[in-house]
Amino acid sequence: MVALFLAALLAVSALIRWAAPVPHGGGLAVKLAAYEELAHEIDVVVLGTSRLARGVIPEVLDAELAAHGRPLKSFNLSVLGMGALEADYVLDQVLALGAGRLQTVLLEVDSWRPVLPDDELGLRARDVHWHDLSRTRTALESLWQVRQFSNPLQLVELAGIELERLALDQLSIGRLAWWLGEGFAPNADPLDSPTPSEALRLRGHHPYPVAQSDGLLRQQANARRRGEPSRFERLLNQARRPTVRDRDTSTYNRDALQRQIERVRAVGVTPIYLAPPSVKSRAWIATLAEEGALPALLDFRDPNAHPELFAFERRYDVDHLNQDGAELFSRELAAALHRQLSLEEHGDAAR
Template sequence: MPVRELVPKVHVEPPATHKPTGRKTVIRALTNTGIGAAAFLITCLSLRVVLPFPEIDDGVSQKFRFFATHKDEFDTLFLGSSRVYFQISPAIFDHVTRESGLPTHTFNFGIGGMYLPETSYLLEQILNLKPRNLKWVFIEYDELQTKWSPENQTSRRALYWADWKRVSLLLRKLTDAGTDPLWLPSPGKIRDIVLRQKDEKNTRDLLTFYATQFERNYTNVSRGADVLDFFLRRDTKERRAKYLGAASDGYVSRPNRMSPNQVAAYERGLAAMAQTDARALSPYTMAAYRQCAQEVRKIGAAPIFLITPSITQINVATDSAGLTGVVMAFNNPRTYPSLYRSSVHRDGQHLTQSGAEEFTRIVAANFVELARAGGIK
């Protein structure tokens, strides 16, 4: 009879029940989220460093690329809106300064519709090119703009400059938060914005718009096409000439004149504006111009702020308190009557070709006089 071998029974412990550790799960989830967000942010910032200057309409890219190629050839730069673009002739400016014994080589970086804050961003990009011979930088002097027309809000022009330095200043102005390091929005202003009352019916939409633009800019929205443009060089000689002008100095003339009806409206507007009180620029605008002046001085150049002969600028105050730069103002019809004749204006804000040439000569003569007197430092 076979002998059965006794096998001892083995007691197998059931697997331990894992109790849910809610706190650890939350911490792990938050950690992973933080790592993912940080990686995303670092990737976005790294792409901003290596991506080429974006392809922007209205001649921004054409002028930037041209200046980048020829940056060390110029010692004088004009930056501003169409009131600079179509009204400062570098050829005439350089002729006057040369004849006066203070030769310059000038480039007009005016862009239609360009005001603060876009101006300050583009200025910094130009200065980051490190132009070795730049001595004088003229910057158009006007109020910080907070409004973009609905039809332009989807354009690249409304996006490429929207970094924190620019957007934070806009948000401060829209909420009346002051320019001190500590943000202190006005309670009354916030109430009016939330309730869309008084003059703040569209402010909430603007706050949302600029916050969204900041996010889209830093996540490099629409930048893929810029890489293709950079390598394929789709720009044409004709397109560059359209924005750089016949002499490739950035100036394009506009010879149009006003109709009799427009002349009558201009004369009425001129008379009305001449009776208004001086309009001081906001502290937010002054903060932006102080930043501009600081950036210009970092490369050893002198900032000069320019007020052009426009009806809308007649009442702009010329007090430059706090600015480390001189203000050259041509917004007084009594001092410069020749710049306010209807025959030299093609509308309330812009001069004809002959008016622009006369304006350029006057600016150059005043510049030489100030430089010789030590007024530009």
């Protein structure tokens, strides 16, 4: 009886999985659809978190690359809150479309470690959809490598969540509902995701609705009144002086990174890793590059090397650039990308 029940359950789930589309949420569906439409003319894809979704303007990036003699066209597929595991899934969607004109993917370097979900957001489609067997394995592998949890039960809880999501994905949870309701996009999206026309027009850039953050300005003014450094300034100082612990890469999942690099190269595309100008101390990225784990790194994390990207008037909030900052960053990124591509071309020629 139980076997028959499970057989029917799995068979019908598999059928639905085959027939219904993947429920991409949080703006990803819109961006992927826009990318699919433009894929045949795109040379560079940018993939990462909100730091890149907000911070890279394809139009500016392309204009600057053209000024350097590289007429390339880019698309920003970064999504707010997209960690390395989800980005890895999106990368596969890009590669599945075939390389075409695609030459380069710019990938934000991020930890592969799964984090506890935000209870307030509930279970979202986008938390489930990338949980196929291989990526769930990567998630569990990454958890096992971290192991340094203050509470060992947290490791069990996180592993349980990953396995639960794998099961939910295998059972095609929510797929028919997503498919039937695709025509309706309520405008109350907590992540103010772009509309389809915006995604096409801006090629995935996700600007803030307003140029300046009142919250950050207020925090800064309050801190000045109290004569104390603001949170932004405190984090900035820490980023300027990373500790040995900040540089530790022992918990980083190098195997997952290596698998990713090989997949990208296998279709003839160049993976280039990117560290955006962030005040969150991520000194381990530099160590990772020094150890040779990253094939190429465009690093903008150092406030001493890129002071203008950390200037208060170019920030929207503690960890994100505003529109001015995004324009400057896109220009600097274009210059760095041009240099990197030139290096690779010379390398190829020498070989």
